[in-house]
Each structure stands twice: as C-alpha cells, then as structure tokens.
Amino acid sequence: MQRLFIVLCLSFALLGLPAKALIWFAKVAAQGSAKAQRNLGMLYYDGLGVAMDRARAGELFQQTAAAGGGVGEAEFDLGRLH
DSSP: OHHHHHHHHHHHHHTTOHHHHHHHHHHHHHTTOHHHHHHHHHHHHHTSSSOOOHHHHHHHHHHHHHHTSSHHHHHHHHHHTO
C-alpha cells in the first residue's frame, strides 16, 4: 500500500503540485517509509510546497539512513548539506 501512496505523491510532484505531494509524503513517512522520508526531505531541501528548511531536510535524510532504505542516497543528500 505504501508503494501506491509513493506513486501518488510523485504524481502530485510531477504535476506541479508540490504542496499536495508534501501532505501525502508526510503521511507515508510517518508510517516509516524510508522512500517517503527521503522525498519529503527533498521537498524541504528545495523549498517545494513548503518553506526551504535545510535542518528539517537533514533530519529526514538521517531518518532515511537509519531506516536502511536508500542509504547511499541519504548519505549523498546529507553530504550536500555540509
């Protein structure tokens, strides 16, 4: 089911609706989805659908790495913050 929600979130993002993507990524991330946490972090990192917040993005990237999903991507994202 989480995979379906991830597709929904990405669809909103691709359609130019980052605020809707943000809402759904947050819901799925709260359920522990590492992919949703990383994508939510990217929205915060770039300020899409939300005010840019690099500190929040870093927290989400760290959660992604800790969850073991997309660790390489999360480490790369954390590296961009420094």
